[in-house]
Amino acid sequence: MADWDRLRQAIIGGDAKTAGAVAHEAIAAGEEALPLIQKYMVPAMDEVGRLYECEEYFVPELLLSARAMKAALDPLRPLLAASGAKPAGKVVIGTVKGDLHDIGKNLVASLLEGGGFEVIDLGADVAPQKFIDAVETTGANIVALSALLTVTMPSIKTTIEALKAAGVRDRVKVMVGGAPVTQQFADQVGADAYSESATSAVTAARRLVAAG
Amino acid sequence: MNGKERIRAMVAGKAVDRLPLMPITMMFAADSIGAPYRRYATDHRVLAEAQLAVAGRYGFDYVSVISDPAREASDLGARIEWFDNQPPAIVESSALLADKSALRTLQLPDPAGSPRMQDRVSGVALLSAQAGDSRIVEGWVEGPCAMAADLRGVNTLMLDFYDDEAFVLDLFEFVVAMEIAFARAQVDAGATLIGIGDAAASLIGPRLYTKFVQPYETKLIAAIRGMGVMVRLHICGNTKKILAGMGQTGAEIVDLDFLATLAEGRAAMGDSQVLLGNIDPVRVLRDGTPESVTAAFEECHRQAGRRYIVGAGCEVTRGTPEENVMAMARFAGSRN
Structure with a gap:
């Protein structure tokens, strides 16, 4: 798997445009959805949660990151469904x-x-x-x-x-x-x-x- | 000293015979006279009766027309959901400014010709006539961040801070102009203090607060003080990171919610700021005992020091035991 850390950074930075673009790029490069989510996106939102918890991020920043997460997740959903991958719950x-x-x-x-x-x-x-x-x-x-x-x-x-x-x-x-x-x-x-x-x-x- | 003299003396830095007592009561007040909350929020005579009842019973030094955040939004045409016995709520999914361009055609309302705003003004007049000699009569307006959130939808406004700064500034200009006029109408009707509720401001961090909200709170407060009355600034929620800014707005009374301590407020705002608050209204005032309520206020007073007004961190909630409110009143009565 190539290094898609830009995806993690875009989500943490609340940059929906970049997050969506990188997700599309990764799909075009043949990456599978679940590893992308597990390796970059879940850790990104964990970090956003941590920043919120320690009051470096506030509600606007958290919502920006959530929007970026969605922008990346939307193109990945069909792949996820096709692979039969199960969500955490x-x-x-x-x-x-x-x-x-x-x-x-x-x-x-x-x-x-x-x-x-x-x-x-x-x-x-x-x-x-x-x-x-x-x-x-x-x-x-x-x-x-x-x-x-x-x-x-x-x-x-x-x-x-x-x-x-x-x-x-x-x-x-x-x-x-x-x-x-x-x-x-x-x-x-x-x-x-x-x-x-x-x-x-x-x-x-x-x-x-x-x-x- | 009567309540009016007591609050004014505290704000002026003079000696008081006991600590002023200014808890926010809305549903608690309505329940005390057996009025469904919808009537409290829509009929100023019911609100005034309830405010006078709780002020008399517990010795509050003021009466207030605060009821819900939807008065201005309602008169501007926002969709409101009404309930029989709880506050009306603004329906965010069909926010008035869901389309930003609607701001360009939104007209500033005249409080006198706007039913819900006028009802509040009438409440001020009635309370002023019945209690204005001995108690502070508090008018109420929404703060810039809260009012902007009421019109745009709070979720959307949070993103607007990053997506469209110019729109946020235009929106804040509009709401502050509206609230200055609304405050003016209440002062003309006899309000001797204006409370400003800016709950949504606790959702943003210090950078956005300093850049967007504090300047408009300051502008609103300066305009109201220019009318010759005092200002109380109340921001519900966790304000730890914006305390210093709140202390620079010019509000004579800063009313803290329980999530920031009065010690933090004192450290951030200096010795001369009058602080109000701030026990947890649910976990301590409602669910505690008279003894635990008294102990919590002892600690508040210790942290706040001399320039201190007794109250809960936010509204005294429905179902708070009478003996706990009495304990709060007794505490205020026993200290100066």
Whole structure:
């Protein structure tokens, strides 16, 4: 495999144009998708997460890198699908019903995607049934629920109860997060993991997948 | 001293009989009179009744018309999602300025002819008539970064900082002109302090804050101070890296969220800055006990020093036990 470190650098630098161009160049050179992702793109987003964690990057820089990651990932997806490569895990993510805030959820989705997960982003103000439908149609193994407001936190509980009632709760691990969400609340509602930050959400998702 | 004298004395650097008490209450206030939040946010008479109720019950030194960030956006024509018993929210997926070119034709609203802005102005007038002699009446406007995010969509604005600087500057010019006019209407109605909420500013780092946001916050604050009233700057979220800039905006009161400590605020802004805050409104004020709330404020006061106003890091949340709010009030009452 040739050295495609320019791809890693473009993602870290938030340069979507270059990231997309390098990905196309690599495809034209006959590179396989999975090694490119594993060797350059996942480490790039890990580094972006680290820079965010230590407050060298902030939300704009993280979103720029996420956009660059997507620009590189889009042309690689068909190759990935054709090769039968499996993602690190499949995550259905959304902000719960009644809550329209999505920037925190978007950061988590971007870092999960950058971490090699397939992410099905249902957006904001998502009804419990939509989570259930998404789990059933995609075969996701993780459901990630976000709430920014104390008044919408009960929707996390409602969603988890709906997953139980629909008989899909045992098929998935549930992660919860958002500014007012605490470990105590996560325990109360029976979530499998709580994350205080976007970067720790990736660690938590990896841990959940490893635990099966 | 009454509340008005107390806050003014603290800002002027004079002695106070006890620490001023200025926690933000919105849903907590509405709940206290059994009003669904939609009524609180849409009917200034309900808001005023609730504000007077909590101020009277807990001895707050001020009353405020803060309710939600959607008033200006709503009057400009943004799509708003309404809920019966929680704050309205701006629908980002159909942001008013999703198409940047729409800014060129956007007209500055006249607060007097704009229903939700006028309702806030009426709230100021009512509170001023009923409590203005003894308490500070706080008007409220969105800060430049928050308002720009409300109109453009916060996710998109974050990328605009890198993709189109000229557009961001034009947008900030527009929103600051609008907020100066909105503040003016509230001051004319009797506001004796204007609060500025600029939550989205905590999402960006110091470089972008200094380049884009701080100059416009400073411009807005200078204009409001020129109207003869005080300014409180509140930025929700983690402001650790922009504290020094916040201290240079000219706001008499800097209200910190709990993610930056008051010690960090003091170190960054110097001894003369009045700091307000900043216990964790969920984990400490709502979920704690009167004893832990008191201990947390002891620590806040120790870190902030003399120029300090008691309050939570952000809104006192719905469901906060009354005895914990009483503990906050007792703490303020026991120190000077």
